[in-house]
Amino acid sequence: MNNILEVSGINKNYDDFSLKDISFYLPEGCITGFVGINGAGKTTTLRSILGLTNNVSGKINFFGMDIKGNESEIKDRIGIVLDDGCFYDELTISEMKSVIAPAYKNWCEQDFIDYLERFELNPKQKINTLSKGMRMKYALALALSHKAELLIMDEPTSGLDPLVRSQLLDILKDYMNKDGKGVFFSTHITSDLDKIADMLIMIDSGQIVFQEEKDQLLDSYRIIKGSAEKLNSDTRKMFLCTEESAFNFTGITKQASVVMECMQDVLIERPTIEDIMLANVERRKKNVI
Numbered sequence: 343m344n345n346i347l348e349v350s351g352i353n354k355n356y357d358d359f360s361l362k363d364i365s366f367y368l369p370e371g372c373i374t375g376f377v378g379i380n381g382a383g384k385t386t387t388l389r390s391i392l393g394l395t396n397n398v399s400g401k402i403n404f405f406g407m408d409i410k411g412n413e414s415e416i417k418d419r420i421g422i423v424l425d426d427g428c429f430y431d432e433l434t435i436s437e438m439k440s441v442i443a444p445a446y447k448n449w450c451e452q453d454f455i456d457y458l459e460r461f462e463l464n465p466k467q468k469i470n471t472l473s474k475g476m477r478m479k480y481a482l483a484l485a486l487s488h489k490a491e492l493l494i495m496d497e498p499t500s501g502l503d504p505l506v507r508s509q510l511l512d513i514l515k516d517y518m519n520k521d522g523k524g525v526f527f528s529t530h531i532t533s534d535l536d537k538i539a540d541m542l543i544m545i546d547s548g549q550i551v552f553q554e555e556k557d558q559l560l561d562s563y564r565i566i567k568g569s570a571e572k573l574n575s576d577t578r579k580m581f582l583c584t585e586e587s588a589f590n591f592t593g594i595t596k597q598a599s600v601v602m603e604c605m606q607d608v609l610i611e612r613p614t615i616e617d618i619m620l621a622n623v624e625r626r627k628k629n630v631i
């Protein structure tokens with residue numbers, strides 16, 4: 343499988359925040375979720391790899407090409423949905439499209455018309471009268487109408503109602519039905535990823551915590567519930583984090599088989615992506631990163 347994007351050793355410094363040696367890759371044919379709590383560095387990473395921010399060091403390779411020297415060809419092949427949208431609010435959907443479309447070599451007007459219809463968007467409606475959901479659908483229609491091979495989206499589902507979120511997920515699945523495509527999207531709504539992601543990358547405090555296939559990731563962690571007396575300074579070390587009351591504890595572990603050897607009569611459950619993300623945040627806080 344080819345990699346659509348390879349990022350290696352990205353560093354970017356703000357006064358109070360840094361991206362530290364960010365490396366990851368996006369395989370072709372995968373929907374990759376980029377997860378992390380508020381302020382973890384998701385937007386900064388996306389903006390850095392898209393060349394939308396200055397003073398970024400490291401190597402960024404899209405479709406096997408270095409972004410340096412190939413920016414315009416690469417941008418032609420990527421659909422981008424950022425949360426600020428960058429639209430002129432006074433223009434209509436159709437007028438704004440006419441500003442954006444000429445920037446793309448492979449713009450396909452019929453695809454755009456089809457997406458507007460599918461999203462029930464009126465081309466004569468002004469941008470400043472669109473709801474948040476309509477605005478996101480409009481941004482998506484633009485991003486999908488120039489035969490992009492990779493879709494990069496920053497928090498596309500945040501602030502959307504469950505119906506629009508589920509429509510968006512269906513569109514992404516349809517998009518992926520064609521060969522050679524990839525989707526990379528950041529979110530802190532991890533339930534969306536439970537449904538559609540193939541691969542997950544987690545960032546915390548500007549550092550990549552893991553990159554793993556979703557099914558493997560979900561298989562490698564377990565939630566253990568038992569009586570509090572089973573926890574002591576040794577057994578506690580087997581958990582990334584625990585919640586403890588006077589009688590019971592709940593903990594998340596990557597060593598379920600070892601835990602089961604040491605502890606009888608415990609409940610074992612499969613975690614969600616959110617459980618895994620929060621456990622890693624807790625573990626990193628405990629270890630003071």
Ligand SMILES: Nc1ncnc2c1ncn2[C@@H]1O[C@H](COP(=O)(O)OP(=O)(O)OP(=O)(O)O)[C@@H](O)[C@H]1O
Pocket residue numbers: 356357358359378379380381382383384385386387530
């Ligand atoms: N232009 C900037 N100048 C200074 N600091 C910035 C700038 N942009 C972002 N930051 C800081 O970088 C950190 C990471 O922000 P970022 O927006 O990348 O996080 P995020 O994971 O996308 O968060 P959220 O889920 O809340 O959108 C924050 O502490 C933020 O204040």
